[in-house]
Structure formats: C-alpha cells, structure tokens
Amino acid sequence: MAFYRVEPRVRADGTTRYKCTVRVKQKGKIVYSDYRTFTKNAAADAWGKQRVAELERSGLPNLSPSSTPLFELINKYLSDPHVQLGRTKKYVLEMLADSDLGRINISDIKPHHIVKHCKQRREAGAGPSTVSHDISYLRWALKMAKPSYGYESSELPVIESYPALHDQNLIGKSERRSRRPTSEEIEKLKVGLKLRMDQRASSGIPYIDLLEFSILSCMRIGEVCRIRWDDVDDEQKAVMVRDRKDPRKKSGNHMIVPLLGGSWEILQRQKKTDEKVFPYNERSVTAGFQRVRNDLGIIDLRYHDLRREGASRLFEKGYTIDEVAQVTGHRNINTLWQVYTELFPKRLHDKEKKQKHLESSNQS
Template sequence: MASFTIEKRKTSAGEPRYKCIVREKSKGKIIHNESKTFRKNQLAESWGKKRVGELEASRVTEIKNTVTLGTLLNMYFENHDLWERTGRTKQYVIKMLIDCDIAKVTSNELKVSDLIEHCTNRRDAGAGPATIYHDVAYLRSVMKEAYPVWNIDANYKIFEDAVPVLIKMGLVGKSQRRTRRPTESELDKLRNGLETRIENRKSGMAQIPYLDILDFSILTCMRVGEVCKITWADLNDAHKTVIVRDRKDPRKKEGNHMIVPLLGGSFDIANRQPNVDDRIFPFNPRSVTAGFQRVRNDLGIEDLRYHDLRREGASRLFEKGYSIEEVAQVTGHRNLNVLWQVYTQLFPHKLHDKYLE
C-alpha cells in the first residue's frame, strides 16, 4: 500500500522547504520510494496524493486474469487463426498436454519443479529427450501468446531458468542427427514395389504416379508437400525451373518463394504428367507418403522415411561436385550449416568415382 509523509526543512538562507516522501510497502517491505521538495506545503501534499493515486492505479492494472494451463491450451485449440497456422506436430503435442497433470497448474504459477515433474513423468512413460523437448517448447509458445491474445497472465519466462536445468538432467535434448540414405538395392525394391501397387489399383481411380514422384523427390530435394503443391503456371520451360511457393523456413512462415532448378531428369518427369489440374502432381501428400510407407513395410525396409529422400538428393549433388551454395539453391536452405550437418551423408566409396572423372 502506498502512502506519503511531508518533512519540513529550512535552507541555509532560512527559507522553509517541504519534502514529500512517497513509499509503497508490500508484505512489510518497501517496494517503492521516491521524494520531491517544494516551496509550499500545499504543493507537496498535492503531489504526494497524486503519486499515491498513480501507484495504486498501476498496481490494479498489473492484476491480470489467470486460468489453468489446460484451459489456456484449449483456448489456443479453439482459436481458428492460431490453430490453422499450427503444424501437425505442435497440434499433436498441445492435445496431449491438455490431458497431462501439468495442465492443472495455474498459468502464472508454473514453477521449474512443475516442468521437471512433467518431463520426468514423460521420460518414465518412454518418451525420449527430443520428444520431451517438444512438450517444453510448444507449451512455452502457447503461454507466450496468452497475454497479447487473451489478456491472461502466464509466466512463460520461467522457461529461461528451466531449460538449462532440464538439459543438465538429461530430460530434454536435441534429436539425433539422421544419416539414413537408401541404398541402390533398396531403391530398386521400392520402385518395383510401387510399380506393383500402381498396377493393383482399381481402374478408374486416380492413379498416383509413385515412381515419378519418388524420382522427382530425389532429383529436386523437395519435400513431398512441396512436390504436390507446384503448379504448371510456375514451371519455366525456357530455364527449366519451377517456383516453389511458401517454402518452409523457421524465420518466415509465408511468402518464402524460391526459383528452383529442375536438374537431371526432373524437368522431363514434370512435363510428362497429364495436364488435368493446376498442379503438376495433384495429389494429397499424405496419400503419397502412406503408399510409400505401406510398400516400404511390405518389403521389410527398416528405418527409412520419405523425408530421407531429400537427404539422398542433397548428398548426390554434393557427390557430383556441386558447391554448398549451389546445393542450397536446390534444397532451399538459408542456413548452410544446417544443410551440411543435417542433409549431407556422403558415401565414401563415391569418392573413387569422382577421382576418376
């Protein structure tokens, strides 16, 4: 509570002065202290009352709404503008967090110990450090939106103290860098399996050209979502390039368009597709991935993801002698360090071929 006192003093010339001291206490401790000197007592008293009123008003505006984290996560889920722009992984994590014990904690009372308990429970349930890190990162992201979007107080800054502790305890961490590339034998098996899948499809149904999409994905280093999004209008026949729109970039969600060269036989693959839609490959990327996964599983090929084809394509370009800047023009990486560390896995025996060139 704020209050003021006035002390009367005299200058060296004997003139009266009135010093107004404004203090505010909370739980017996002084949390604010200021003073100002006036020639007249009336002015000092008027200033003191004004400052006390201002301090009291500021404390009232600092009292914000609070809800449980579960309620906050549900509010995020129900907000169309936020939810529709959220990736599938983050959506899955948010839905999972709603059912966790940490969802019962009040939004402005989250403690480091609460996060440690949650991460420990997740670890004991079989989740790895990289998976648990998603819990922490996405919870912080939602809490950071709480005040500007809903005027709800959420102490998201607690994560600054929590993350170093969680890392030290081994509860959270980065995912292991994947180095998986398909072998030539595996690619041959995949092509045969995908060809069989195409032949077994019922006539009259839209046939997904799995073989063309597989080879196109490797040659262009595109994500399957990007492959199924490019349009005929963005294809440049003269330059053998295509515009990939809204390419994934952690710093820019939309408008990240790139002109990508269609190297190798990728330009011919694109042009031999039937022009029956605005898109060159007018298929649901999830359906393409699902078909790939079914064939992969039937063949017994282990630990191979569709996204590994992107690494395969980038590694092939490096093996052919392209510079990292040139490869980045194909893959779309802004961070060359990430490109080299994550999307490159060179086969040592390929160096013999390069030496003989």
C-alpha cells in the same frame, strides 16, 4: 530486488538485436520476469532502467490467478484464424491439450509438472529433441496468453524447469542424420509402392513418381505437393517453390528451382486435371511410404532422407555447394558442407598427394 540484463543476439541474417530481461528476485527465487528486444543497445538499456525503477517504486504487478486449464488456452490458439500454426506446432499443441498437463490450470502449472510431463513422454519413446518441441511450444503458449486473450499467465515455470530437463537428459538437440537409402532399398521400395498403387488405384497417388521426383528435386514432400502448374517455367525447366522452409521467415519464401536429372520429365508426364502438379495430401504420401517401408523391413529410413539422397547425388555428379544449395534451398550452407565432407572425407589427402606429385615433377 529488481534487476535487468541486456544481451546481444545475432540473428540468422547477420543483424544484431539486444534483448533486455527484467527480473525480480525474492528469497533467491525469480518471482517476476519480463523482456523486450530492441535494435539498439542504448534503447534496451534505457528500457531496463525505466522498468526496474517502476518495479522498485510500485512493486510487482497484481497478477490475478486464472482458472483456465491449459487445454482451453490451446483450443483458443487452434481455433483462432489469426494465429499461424505450422503442421508440427499444431500437432504438438494438440498433444499437449490431450495430456495430463493440459488439464492443469495455467496459473497452477509448476516446474515439476513440466518435468513430469517430459518424463512421461520419454518413457513413451519420444527422443530428447521431440520433447524439446513440447517445451518450446508450451512456453510460447504461456507467453502469448496474456497479450492474445488477456489470460494471466507466465512462462516462468518453463524457464525454471530447464536445469532439471537438461540435467536429466529429458530435452536436447536433434542428432544430425546421415542415412541414405541403398540402391537395393530404393528398388525394393519401388516394387512395394507399385503393389500399393495397384491395390489402392482409387487414391490415384503415383508413389513411384513422387519417390523419384523427391530424390531428384531435393524437395520436401510438402513442397512437392504445393507445386502449381502456374509455377512451372517451361523455358528454364524450373518451378517456383512456394513458402520454402526458412527459420527467419514463416511465409513468402518463394524460390525458383531448376529441375535436374529427370525430374523435369517426371513433372511433365503428370496429368493436368488439377491446379497442382501433385494434388495429393502429403500425409497420405508419407503414410503410404512408411507402410511399404515397414512391410519391407527397411530400418530407420524416413521420407525426408530422400532429400539428403538427392543432394548427395548432385555432389557425386560434381556440382558445387552453391549449385546444390540453389536446388535444395538451404540458406545455411553449413548443412550442405557437412553432407559434402561426409561423402568425400579423403578429398584433402588426395589434393595434398596431387600437389606433392606436381612439386616432385617440377623438381625433376
């Protein structure tokens, strides 16, 4: 039996889209699924009715099986110049291609194969949020196979695996971090990074400047390593940060960011021997940081935590959430609000105490 359902989806920019999902059930199981997204509810409803009528009249489309293994499909994505892949997505796809799941034909992938893959990943030490990336990008790969390359493929096995994956805690959302390096840890890192610079002088990576600049500018290391001298605004003591991370857009998210608290001076003392201010591979920077961190025995500190440290320092100096967002680039200030409330959990009690004191003084 064919049926459809229209669901409103509110996007990050506040606009509403209407997703119409058409499915066919046989003996209690979903054997066919398709969907489209529309700007108006009426258009979504009309497409759903039309698609159901077509399925009732003509039956299921003849989907011939494909003997293409998953790794071959993934390699097509990786080598396709028109497919834009971020670092994380590329890494996950490469890992999927090298896994046991990658050797299975895309037409033969079943929910239990996916559950087995996730169990193996969890047993290897990956957390639920990390495994969620596997499933998200696997679903994308299977979903885009037909329109991209004509492979007969379906995301249905991924959809059907979700109940088991959630029930067994194999996938889940990432936990919000609140880790900040202590002043002692930062000083130890500087000493360790200075030693690494002396030992690897040929690399030329100014680890200490990068560490301090990352904290003071609140930038991600990838953003730091993309800054060009052409993007530096001497008059405003600011830089253009290109392609800042934004869940709503993949590219073109350029922002003017003021350099505060000494970050401007760090930038100015860099050598102008390249078009980039920090012409270094971000992976090399983070790898060096991690090596020093591990050698020092500093537990559970990631390079990305320096961004939170920078935002926390700005709050402690009295900057407002809107002002901090101008530096960090957060589109959703709820993230910064969580940082702020964790720093000052007593602020409402202090405000109430001050108000009572004023009322008491006025009555006197």
